[in-house]
Amino acid sequence: MIVNSRGARLLVCALLVGSVAGCGLPRSGPNKREIFSGSVEQSGNTFIVPVDQRITKLTNVTPKLGFTNGFMSASLVGSDVIHSGDILSLTIWENVDNGLLASAGTNATLLNEVQVDGSGSIFVPYAGRIKAAGNTPEGLRQVITEKLSAQTPDPQVTVARVAGDGATVSVMGGVGGQGVYPITQPTRTLSAMLAKAGGVAIEPEIAQITVKRGGHSGKVWLKELYSNPKMDIALRPGDVILVEKDQRTFTALGATGTQTRVPFETQELSAVEAIAQVGGLSTNFADPTGVFILRDEDQGIARQVLNRPDLSGSQRVAYIISLTEADGLFNARDFMIRDGDTVYVTEAPYVQWQKTLSVLTGTASSADAISNAAGN
Known part of the structure; x- marks a missing residue:
């Protein structure tokens, strides 16, 4: 059978159209x-x-973040409350020449760097083990004074606390300075502690603050923390503060x-x-x-x-x-x-359609070549 040049071109084009329609063309997804x-x-x-x-x-x-009532109802930690891990400095004056504790020629004894142990207690010579955690320096002073009164006449006692050594929180994530920080009088709230840690180093629009306390946790947007005073919660010893970007x-x-x-x-x-x-x-x-x-x-x-x-x-x-x-x-x-x-x-x-036409147009020269070959 003899196929002329025009017929060959039509035959090749028909085959190409069928091939394109059958196998499909590249695209980004379903229409x-x-x-x-x-x-x-x-x-x-x-x-x-x-x-x-x-x-x-x-x-x-929109996801609503915020702290539960358990977080928001917590009162501020007293600036002078003693905690396990605190370091105390005790000074004891005795109203006698040869006291229980004082060296010869002196009537004052300095007990420096007395650490409150894990059970919350300290040891004072002649007074024994005394519960210190949960007490204030003034309250502890009265307890020590009472214990020593039976040993030496009219003792005078002072108690100084190194602020926050035992009451600490951990600050991690996108802040100026990660670390463990003491809860002191100026840093008893979340916003104050973040400022103490160098501030938030994440764009305020997408910064989230998570506070983990025991088996509970709460999360708040940074912008809401500063706009809603109720979200500026009081901190507790052992809190973990995590600053991170929105993960959505x-x-x-x-x-x-x-x-x-x-x-x-x-x-x-x-x-x-x-x-x-x-x-x-x-x-x-x-x-x-x-x-x-x-x-x-x-x-x-x-x-x-x-x-x-x-x-x-x-x-x-x-x-x-x-x-x-x-x-x-x-x-x-x-x-x-x-x-x-x-x-x-x-x-x-x-x-x-544009892709199909492009394929067909691009193959026109191929069809001509095939038909010419058939005619030769």
Whole structure:
């Protein structure tokens, strides 16, 4: 059978079109039609929800941080309360020439660097072991005086505390100077202790402060700590203060300026801000009517959003926003992104046609070469 040059070209082009249609072209992900085909309405397992004012209000859930009443109700540690680990300085005067403790020719005895042991006690010669922790220097003075009165006439005692040696907290993370700091009168609150540690070295907008106390912990935004006096809690010995960046992230995929996992830069992040944070929509590829926010929605919110009180457990929801209308832009501005969200922007339909035409145009010369070879 003889095939002319024109017929050969048509045959080759037909084969190429079929090949392109069969194997598909490179792209960044599913198009809008394919996402809709996976919806619950199409026997899939994802709910497709167009974003409007009602949806933005129902889904606007920003993580609330703060301390429990147990933290906030704690009173300030007394500036002169003695704790285990404190170092005390005792001076004892005796009203006799040859006292129990004083050296010859003196009537005063200095007991320097007396450490309060783990059980909260100290040892004073002729007075024995005395409970010091939980007492004030004045209260301890009276106890020692009473103990020694039976041994020497009219003893006079002074007690000085080295402030905070036993009442300490640990400060870690993004501060000017990590370390173990004493609780002293100027540093009895969280904000004062952070200042003592050199201040917070993280952007205030995303800085979080965690306080661990025993088996409990609480967390607060740095900005709220300074704006809400109730969050400036009183510290307790053994507290651990951790300063760290907000750990929330979202993932950007599809026809955006970049495709990556992105940390939050603000406490609240809208869909518009999230898109801007990754360089905006790709001018040459993005479909502005196909901006999706993919999320495993909590049961309570899913029931309200979908008006389905029968739903149980978290639900896969694909929120869709169209940026081609003013209302859509406002909705994108008001729709809040959450930790773990995926922001996916579909490609415009013409992009696949453009890629197909590019492939076919690029192979036209190949078709001519084949037909010429057939004619020779």
